Amino acid sequence: MATESSITPREKDFPVWYQDVIAAAQLAEHSPVKGSMIIKPEGYALWEMIQADLDARIKATGHRNAYFPMLIPESFLNKEKQHVEGFAPELAVVTHAGGEKLDEPLVVRPTSETMIHDAFSRWIQSYRDLPLLINQWANVVRWELRPRMFLRTTEFLWQEGHTAHATEEDMQAEVEKMLGVYKELAQDVLAIPVYDCEKSESERFAGAKRTLTIEAMMQDGKALQMGTSHNLGQGFSEAFNVMFTDKDGQRKYAWLASWGVSTRVIGGLIMTHSDDKGLVLPPRIAPVQVVIVPIGKTEDEQQAVKKAIDELMLALGTDVRTHLDDRDYQTMGQKCNEWEQKGIPLRIELGPRDLALSQLVVARRDTGDKETVKLSVADKRIKQLLEEMQVDLLKNATTRLEEGTVTVSDYEALKTQVQTGFARSFWCGMAECETQVKAETKATIRCLPFERKLSGSGSCIVCEMAAAKEVLWARSY
């Protein structure tokens, strides 16, 4: 196991710090297959927490889960021109199976629009079948040349929502509603503040008419796209013949949407809250919220401490996810170090001296603050501290996002600002200006913030032409 000293400080090398935190918290490791990672139990428990929360939100908004084949006929991808152009370079292809060469190669799904829209063409007959609201939890494969754990891996886990609607308005409402669900997950659960906004044309999903996104700021000032929601228009409907008979008796193409969130959000969680000691987890998503470390040398001491801990755990009940670390072959120091690296929000220490004073000690992972709490009120105080920590993590990240987002009015200021944060400026809307910024600064347009009204007139930060669009620029993962 990695020790505390093995975590490289953020200041020294942020990408190495990121890898070190993952290793020390035992979240994941590289596998023998290039670009693929093994999600270890600590990391998978985190994904299960995210899944449970998001799945409940997806179902509460009327969607149903289903499962579609992972292997897709190559010809399916070719049916939507932009879609195949976007994904062709990333495909893994099965050419042989059952000991024989296949007549038609099968691609491992990079996303399931094609397979699911083909099914929609059979499932949808009339306007009564709409909206059709489907979600799938699955693995997907996109060949990665520069893999990075959780952020970009050849195989990753995600949910992909696919819906069909009778009207463009209904479809657009769905696209916005699901982005709202993602924003709730990010802010209320993961304590990650985000901009919810629209992608520029060059950053859209392959085949989409519009792509909405939530964008978060990591501690190094780079952006991370945390989830996207796509207006697919009628392009896929036409390619896969997804039609319905409307109330007026006419046959019409359905309006389609899709939206997805992946294991990548775990990377965002790490880079938003963690510090040079290791992982920091927001209490709401922590698989273990409180670790209890008993202290005691003699058997009598151990029994008395155990009794107090049993009472505390009973008082906390199922409201709080606790873990008792009663291993006898690890020192107190080793245990504290391990739970710090694993990001457990609260660590409780309880020994004979505390017991004599009817108290225990609680250490908060994020601030490092230790406080003494009377046993009689410990359960209440623990729940309170978990709430406070959740609120503080979001507050700190929000301050960073706000302070790290600066409005710039000349090109030099833009260049400087995207080294450490997000720059807001006017943009003429031309792809050439976008491309120039990317080439010279590595920053891209993260999005066109749609909740902000244009304030006064402006000129493009690059070409200085009159500009009607205010955009966010940043380097990104």
Added chain:
Amino acid sequence: MATESSITPREKDFPVWYQDVIAAAQLAEHSPVKGSMIIKPEGYALWEMIQADLDARIKATGHRNAYFPMLIPESFLNKEKQHVEGFAPELAVVTHAGGEKLDEPLVVRPTSETMIHDAFSRWIQSYRDLPLLINQWANVVRWELRPRMFLRTTEFLWQEGHTAHATEEDMQAEVEKMLGVYKELAQDVLAIPVYDCEKSESERFAGAKRTLTIEAMMQDGKALQMGTSHNLGQGFSEAFNVMFTDKDGQRKYAWLASWGVSTRVIGGLIMTHSDDKGLVLPPRIAPVQVVIVPIGKTEDEQQAVKKAIDELMLALGTDVRTHLDDRDYQTMGQKCNEWEQKGIPLRIELGPRDLALSQLVVARRDTGDKETVKLSVADKRIKQLLEEMQVDLLKNATTRLEEGTVTVSDYEALKTQVQTGFARSFWCGMAECETQVKAETKATIRCLPFERKLSGSGSCIVCEMAAAKEVLWARSY
């Protein structure tokens, strides 16, 4: 949607009846990729129920979930000789990715022993790391020439447990414990009685020293293997160098086990309980346990009925999974037919005439019995009926299993018995005799029931040599 009349009776054609039930209940459908099925929302909800129950049991027995890459280097499979011989004919192979031919082909996992044992070789250092108890929920691919929905599909969903132990005894205890967990799932939740027993050598998992199995009897008398648990000995440890330093300071190979249950159990659920009207679901696993169909023509009637239903649903609370079918474009007959085909355990009808008498009508899916229940006790009676139905389904299936298992003492009787059920007989232990029975009757040794003691002496049902093993023969899925 299929109508009732479209379900072929079991007597007429059992395999076609099976397909008809799946179609009418909207559980799954064929996909454009041969051998792969689409699990539709009704079918996937069933899998989610099974997953939730089994996952809780797996965690309660100390296992933790993780996730390993789906693409496995071909060379990994070649490391364990029997394993690769067993799986080679079924592999799907990725030869190209990212636009290039791969240096080494990657196989889509048919099972994950090789990838996981490779990880175990890094994760296990000392006896303190043992037992290592890991489980994975995943999709796997085994190329199928004769696919059948849920029972044999090219891609299927499952959980695969993989564990490492310091001693052979610990490993064997794990193998038996997890078979016990599977038996509980089958009997207590799915209401499917099973024989828990051991496979003969010819039917073992490729690479296993022993394979335990739970075997159920379908309504046509055929056997279905519902779950298996394998003693892998030290073969994979040697192939993947899974070693640990024991308490005595010696480096030793770990003892490995694996066990799995797949979407195939849904096929078993269908073929155990369903009837000529469609699916029948045991209440404990039914995603919807009670469907409520209101009756009423005038708006006043509808409002009064709605009020009574709201009160009932409040009284049932979260203990009972209910669905209100208030669609206005379907007749009562269409609705009843649909819910019958979908196997909802209880259907409640409530109209103005019932309301005047302060009662409602409950129809039980399995027996077809209808009873009138006073509104004041309806919530209690509904819960009782759900329990009763669960018990009755298991009782009926147990009677079928017991009556359908006959001890035979001559070869002709064996041949006859396996046409309609299971035959129990003595067997000499020679593969030749097993092969002869298979060739002549299509029946195989399902297992050697390990809970039964040999009663007296016996002779092999085939060669009539003195025999020490009592076995179960059956045709199987």
